[in-house]
Amino acid sequence: MGKYVEAYNWLLIAISSTLLSFVWLSLVWTLSFFISGMVMTTMALVKASLKE
Numbered sequence: 001m002g003k004y005v006e007a008y009n010w011l012l013i014a015i016s017s018t019l020l021s022f023v024w025l026s027l028v029w030t031l032s033f034f035i036s037g038m039v040m041t042t043m044a045l046v047k048a049s050l051k052e
């Protein structure tokens with residue numbers, strides 16, 4: 001019985017760590033997209049204001 005509990009714990013740890021890494025990856029992707037979007041919009045605004 002103890003071996004089963006140990007294996008179950010290891011499985012839970014593996015699944016939770018995988019989920020955490022996925023969450024971190026998605027957060028990083030969202031942040032990078034958001035930042036790049038902000039940079040692009042600011043660049044466009046600056047160019048537009050310079051043209052006028």
